[in-house]
Amino acid sequence: MNTPKILVIGALGQIGSELVEELCNQKGKENVIASDIRPENEVEIDATYITLNVMEKERLFEVVQKYNIGVIYNLAAVLSAKGEQNPMFAWELNMQGLFNTLEAAKEISHLTQIFWPSSIAVFGPNSPRIDTPQYCVMDPNTVYGISKLAGERWCEYYAEKYGVDVRSIRYPGLIGYKAAPGGGTTDYAVDIYHYAVQNKPYKCFLREDTMLPMMYMEDAIRATILLMDTPAEKIKNRSSYNIAGMSFSPEGITESIRTYLPGFECTYEPDFRQKIADSWPMSVDDTDAKNDWGWTPEYNLDKMTQIMLENISRKYPQTSSIG
Ligand code: AKB
Numbered sequence: 461m462n463t464p465k466i467l468v469i470g471a472l473g474q475i476g477s478e479l480v481e482e483l484c485n486q487k488g489k490e491n492v493i494a495s496d497i498r499p500e501n502e503v504e505i506d507a508t509y510i511t512l513n514v515m516e517k518e519r520l521f522e523v524v525q526k527y528n529i530g531v532i533y534n535l536a537a538v539l540s541a542k543g544e545q546n547p548m549f550a551w552e553l554n555m556q557g558l559f560n561t562l563e564a565a566k567e568i569s570h571l572t573q574i575f576w577p578s579s580i581a582v583f584g585p586n587s588p589r590i591d592t593p594q595y596c597v598m599d600p601n602t603v604y605g606i607s608k609l610a611g612e613r614w615c616e617y618y619a620e621k622y623g624v625d626v627r628s629i630r631y632p633g634l635i636g637y638k639a640a641p642g643g644g645t646t647d648y649a650v651d652i653y654h655y656a657v658q659n660k661p662y663k664c665f666l667r668e669d670t671m672l673p674m675m676y677m678e679d680a681i682r683a684t685i686l687l688m689d690t691p692a693e694k695i696k697n698r699s700s701y702n703i704a705g706m707s708f709s710p711e712g713i714t715e716s717i718r719t720y721l722p723g724f725e726c727t728y729e730p731d732f733r734q735k736i737a738d739s740w741p742m743s744v745d746d747t748d749a750k751n752d753w754g755w756t757p758e759y760n761l762d763k764m765t766q767i768m769l770e771n772i773s774r775k776y777p778q779t780s781s782i783g
Contacts, residue, residue, distance in 0.1 A: 486685065495512035
């Protein structure tokens with residue numbers, strides 16, 4: 461069987477840049493097209509790249525036809541903290557971008573699979589906060605969370621009404637060293653490593669005891685491709701799956717960093733993002749993902765800290781005290 465052509469939308473973002481690399485490795489570089497809104501002449505990426513704004517439905521349809529696309533990963537989104545600065549734009553991008561890809565899958569027969577990321581932001585202050593179940597009260601209070609919850613319902617609707625093979629994961633906070641995160645409440649957990657390797661103190665925008673679900677990027681990419689490679693009959697959930705990796709607080713990650721850099725200092729000055737974090741789970745129950753498609757995480761906090769510090773220190777050869 462021929463490998464279908466894959467289009468990654470939002471390929472220059474935190475998840476997109478790592479996903480494109482892994483898809484090229486696993487599915488063949490000739491089968492992957494990376495796209496984002498930046499002009500082609502400004503982008504350096506080791507893959508075929510085209511400029512594409514997911515809000516432009518006609519252009520998206522044209523690209524899907526032209527390149528005979530069989531699979532789309534639509535990662536374009538405004539995240540939780542940034543979304544609160546411009547709620548209407550966040551709603552438009554997060555919803556219209558999803559509709560355009562779902563409509564393309566409904567209308568174009570060779571486009572047979574869609575991946576769309578959801579988030580732990582779909583939960584809210586009245587959701588259980590420990591081992592948050594797959595199905596429970598969901599009352600998100602950020603525009604990002606509202607758009608993700610509405611998007612999940614639309615994914616299930618398109619799957620049931622039109623037979624669209626759409627699959628989704630509720631990502632926890634994602635932590636990687638290759639690309640910068642883009643305006644989320646969990647971004648501190650990437651920034652903190654950059655300060656630590658430069659021997660700088662870090663001022664955290666969340667309280668020290670704010671426990672949140674998190675995941676090392678390699679686990680997240682593995683989960684994403686595993687979900688997409690699972691035979692359709694095993695995918696019982698067409699809204700979005702909870703997946704768990706690890707849970708920690710700013711205090712916990714600071715302790716983990718101190719095992720390598722004992723002098724590292726972190727101070728705490730909570731801002732508007734504290735309220736967002738306080739409405740999210742501390743940990744999630746991912747039994748359904750484990751049972752349906754065999755999800756298991758491989759990274760814990762200390763293993764991740766070691767990899768993050770080693771790799772980020774290479775970005776700061778002048779100041780780093782690691783390695
Ligand atoms: C955010 O903080 O907005 C994201 C997320 C948890 O979806 N990282």
